[in-house]
Amino acid sequence: MTGLRERKKRATREALMSAALRLVLERGLDTWPAPTCPTRCPPRRTRSSAAS
Known part of the structure; x- marks a missing residue:
């Protein structure tokens, strides 16, 4: 059995x-910049955003 942290890390990866x-x-390998990827991924909560 894996812990919640490991499951979340795996889901993010x-x-x-x-x-x-x-x-x-x-788009092909040579036609998109790497910073585009995070805009297509699900949002993740950080400690600072979870506290607000």
């Missing part, structure tokens, strides 16, 4: 990989 793969398939 999988979301990033899926978004990157989708972008590559849509």
Whole structure:
């Protein structure tokens, strides 16, 4: 059994990989800048945003 932290880390990695793969398939490897990927990934909460 894995803990919540490990499951969240795995889910984040999988979301990033899926978004990157989708972008590559849509636009090709040489046509998109890497900073585009985070805009396609699900939002994540940080400690500072969770406290507000």
